[in-house]
Amino acid sequence: MTRPQGTLIRNTMAARVNHWITGGCFVLLMLSGLSMFHPMLFFLDDLFGGGQWTRAVHPWIGIVLFVSYLGLIVQFWRDNLWSRDDIAWMMAIDRVLANEEHGVPEVARFNAGQKFVFWSMTLLVPVLFLTGLTIWEFYFGTYTSIEVQRIALLIHSLAAIAAIIVWITHVYAALWVRGSVRAMTQGYVTPGWAWRHHRKWLRRLAATGSAGPSPRNER
Amino acid sequence: MSDLQSQDYIRISASTLTPPSTRRHEDQVAKLIDTSRCIGCKACQSACMEWNNLRQEVGHFEGSYDNPMDLSPSVWTLMRFAEWEDDKGNLEWLIRKDGCMHCEDPGCLKACPAPGAIVQYANGIVDFISENCIGCGYCVKGCPFDIPRVSPVDHKSYKCTLCSDRVGVGLEPACVKACPTGAIMFGAKTDMKDWAGERIADLKSRGFENAGLYDPPGVDGTHVMYVLHHADKPSIYANLPDRPRISPLVDLWKGVVKPLSLVGIGFAVIAGFLHWILEGPNEVEPQDEAQAAEILKSAGKSP
Numbered sequence: 420m421t422r423p424q425g426t427l428i429r430n431t432m433a434a435r436v437n438h439w440i441t442g443g444c445f446v447l448l449m450l451s452g453l454s455m456f457h458p459m460l461f462f463l464d465d466l467f468g469g470g471q472w473t474r475a476v477h478p479w480i481g482i483v484l485f486v487s488y489l490g491l492i493v494q495f496w497r498d499n500l501w502s503r504d505d506i507a508w509m510m511a512i513d514r515v516l517a518n519e520e521h522g523v524p525e526v527a528r529f530n531a532g533q534k535f536v537f538w539s540m541t542l543l544v545p546v547l548f549l550t551g552l553t554i555w556e557f558y559f560g561t562y563t564s565i566e567v568q569r570i571a572l573l574i575h576s577l578a579a580i581a582a583i584i585v586w587i588t589h590v591y592a593a594l595w596v597r598g599s600v601r602a603m604t605q606g607y608v609t610p611g612w613a614w615r616h617h618r619k620w621l622r623r624l625a626a627t628g629s630a631g632p633s634p635r636n637e638r
Numbered sequence: 639m640s641d642l643q644s645q646d647y648i649r650i651s652a653s654t655l656t657p658p659s660t661r662r663h664e665d666q667v668a669k670l671i672d673t674s675r676c677i678g679c680k681a682c683q684s685a686c687m688e689w690n691n692l693r694q695e696v697g698h699f700e701g702s703y704d705n706p707m708d709l710s711p712s713v714w715t716l717m718r719f720a721e722w723e724d725d726k727g728n729l730e731w732l733i734r735k736d737g738c739m740h741c742e743d744p745g746c747l748k749a750c751p752a753p754g755a756i757v758q759y760a761n762g763i764v765d766f767i768s769e770n771c772i773g774c775g776y777c778v779k780g781c782p783f784d785i786p787r788v789s790p791v792d793h794k795s796y797k798c799t800l801c802s803d804r805v806g807v808g809l810e811p812a813c814v815k816a817c818p819t820g821a822i823m824f825g826a827k828t829d830m831k832d833w834a835g836e837r838i839a840d841l842k843s844r845g846f847e848n849a850g851l852y853d854p855p856g857v858d859g860t861h862v863m864y865v866l867h868h869a870d871k872p873s874i875y876a877n878l879p880d881r882p883r884i885s886p887l888v889d890l891w892k893g894v895v896k897p898l899s900l901v902g903i904g905f906a907v908i909a910g911f912l913h914w915i916l917e918g919p920n921e922v923e924p925q926d927e928a929q930a931a932e933i934l935k936s937a938g939k940s941p
Contacts, residue, residue, distance in 0.1 A: 455751045457893040457896055458652035470752050470772030471793060516913065521704045556775035556788055569779045571908060576891055580899040584906045591910035596920045610934060611927030615920075621930060625937035 427624060428631035429602035438603055444484035445586060451477040452579055478555045485548040492541055498528040498633065499538065504619070505531035524616040528632065536589045543582045550575040558637045586622045642804070646760040662760035668827035669800065669811060669877040671735050672837055672865040673875065674849070675821035678703065678717055678733040685816030687922035688800065692782070699913040705727045709736065711789035711796040713811060730867075735822065737783045738798035738932035740764045740861035745884040747779025748892055762827065763800045764860075771795050782857060782882035798859065830863060837865045856883030 422428065428439070451473045454463035464473040495582055507524040508515070508531045514523050515532075529537070553571035563571070593599040598612040613621035620631075628636040646664060647657035669894075685692065692712040700707050703719040715737035722730050744764045745758040755770035757778065768788075773793030777786040784796045801811035809815075810824040823833060834851045841849035850869025853859045864878070872878040 433656055457770070457900060458654070458751065458753055459752065459900070461753055462653060464772075470770075474772045474774045475793070503750070516917065518917050554775070554779075556773065556778075557790060557793070560775060560778075560788065565779060565784060566885070566887075568775075569885050569891075573887050573891045573895065576895050576899070580895070580902060583903055587903070587906040587910060591913070594919070595910075595914065598922055609922060609927060609929030612921045612925075614930035614933070615922050617925040621933060625933050628937070 422605075422630075426546055426607040426608060426609055427613055427621075429608045430606050430632055431477075432606065434491075435603060437487060437494060441484055441487040441491055444480050445582075445584065446500070446601075447480050448477065448484060449579075449583055451480070456576060456579070467488075475557075478551055481548060483553050485544060488540065488544045493527060495529075495537060496541075502527075505534060520615060525622075526616075527619040527623070528617055530617070532588075532592060536585055536592075537614050539585045541579050542583065543585070547575060547580045547582065550578065576623045644759060647757050648760055649744075649747055650754050650763075651747045651756040652753040657757070659760065665826040666828075667763065667805060667815065667861060668824065668830040668831040669740075669759045669862045670823045670865065671862065672732055672823070672834075673732065674819045674837070674841055674846075674865060674867050675819045676717075676733045676735065677821075678719060678748075679729075679814040679818060680717050681818055682735055682822060683713075683715055683717060685812040686798075689804070689812035690714065690799075708786065709787055709797075710847075710858040711787045713787075714738070714796065714798040720874060720876045722874045726736055732868075732875050734864070736876065738764065738800070739783050739857075739882075740798075740800055740863065741782075742858035742860065743884065744848035745780035745782055745857070745888060746777035747780070748785055748884060749776040750886055751776055753853075759802065761805065763802045763805065764794055764861075765799050765802050766797060768794045768796075779889050780884065782879060782884060786929070794927040812894055827861065834863065834865050841865070841867055851883075854879070854882045856881050892927060895906075 450463045450475075453460040453465055454467075454473055455461075455477070464470045465475055467473040483500075488526075504526050505522055508526050509522045513520070515530075550571040553563055554568050554575060560568075593603070596616060598608055600610075602608045610621060613624070623634040624631055645658040647659050648662070650657040659926075660691060662844040692714065694706050694710060694712045697706050699705075704716065706713055706716065709716055715735060718734050718736045720732040720734070724730060740763055742762065744756070745767075747758060747764060750756045751774060752757075752770050752772045755767055755772070756764065757767060758764050771794045773788055775788050775794065775795070777795050778788065786794045786797045789917060799808070800814075804811060811822075814822045814824040823830060825833075831851065831853070838849045838851060846867040848870040849865070849867050852866050852872055854866035864875075866875065868870060868874060871880070873880050921937050
């Protein structure tokens with residue numbers, strides 16, 4: 420991807436491809452899962468060729484998402500480690516929500532909201548994966564008792580709803596903070612975007628002469 | 639099984655609409671299985687195979703009279719044999735015909751996500767409509783009696799239909815027809831209860847003081863009932879549940895989580911939309927770019 424001169428790399432090619440494989444799988448899983456969750460949404464099964472196909476394909480997409488998300492964990496865990504800045508940022512959440520940048524503490528590559536999305540999914544995806552295997556009738560229907568499968572089904576539903584709500588937050592934040600979508604499609608942001616939203620990250624890039632996404636990646 | 643339109647439904651899975659039910663002037667039916675008259679001949683199993691054209695693959699002897707050993711997509715009813723010693727040390731051979739109990743409050747139907755894959759007719763029979771079944775196995779989790787079996791070949795769930803095709807044209811189920819001792823009876827549920835009352839009185843007069851009818855209230859009664867010589871402990875009859883009910887986990891999943899989840903998702907979407915119209919997008923401003931340029935310039939290293 421060509422990057423206009425003077426812009427910063429927000430996400431590498433590998434991270435972007437990894438992200439969109441995960442995102443594509445998530446949307447497919449959400450649509451197929453909801454069709455089997457609520458009768459009002461059963462019509463979504465037509466997108467997958469009917470109920471039988473929906474039931475059959477859902478777990479396979481889940482496996483792809485699980486593997487893909489492991490890749491995201493590897494690529495993003497370090498920049499998502501919790502720090503003291505995050506507490507200060509959360510104390511100023513009212514200003515953040517009101518689009519008032521003055522008085523919002525500086526943050527590095529990710530703010531507390533982004534870290535919340537990352538760690539929520541890091542918890543929920545493995546839970547969904549393991550409970551999903553438990554209720555995969557065709558391959559694993561005889562491995563556990565029916566009572567265990569009832570528990571797994573309930574946890575799977577709750578975790579899925581939690582993941583969908585986190586996903587809605589994630590998507591809305593990307594639309595709300597202009598420039599974020601391009602950061603994940605074309606991969607770059609302007610220095611002004613970095614100044615406005617991730618000032619510590621910009622300072623580190625400037626100090627090391629790196630174009631991003633991490634000061635460790637010297638050009 | 640669904641051939642002709644029946645127009646006499648009480649319930650249809652995964653649907654809140656009133657099902658076609660105008661032809662519901664029908665008696666509630668029941669099958670009564672009198673364990674005290676059963677001789678374990680398996681004629682009911684044969685008749686079920688014969689009428690429904692089911693052929694289980696021939697298995698192996700497993701050291702038990704149970705044959706085959708379990709229900710399957712092609713075994714809809716099964717004699718289960720249990721040896722039980724009473725407190726005086728007398729051995730009793732308890733034989734129970736296992737299969738779908740046709741609950742008045744069917745857990746399979748409540749758990750099913752596919753509209754119209756499980757129905758309950760006005761006469762009380764719970765039936766699986768195979769063309770609508772998606773093979774998810776939720777009915778297995780919903781059932782308090784461990785009855786439905788999902789076929790690994792066609793991914794459809796199967797169980798006893800109570801011969802809804804025969805009952806629909808005024809015949810009794812095949813197992814009832816074949817039973818040589820009258821241990822399986824079929825008719826209006828009220829009549830079956832009356833008949834069970836006579837049987838229980840007879841059993842009590844012969845020393846079975848705990849004889850009784852198994853019509854468990856936890857599932858609002860069933861359309862397959864047992865006369866048991868020891869109705870105080872159903873579980874000695876090859877693990878017949880003592881107090882069956884739809885699992886509270888299934889109730890929580892379908893009764894609370896299902897509706898509240900859509901509210902939660904809807905709330906998240908509305909919150910996002912409200913934020914958009916109240917606060918609007920967060921745009922980078924020219925002074926941000928100017929400030930950033932200064933930082934980069936003072937660092938002396940342009941990226």
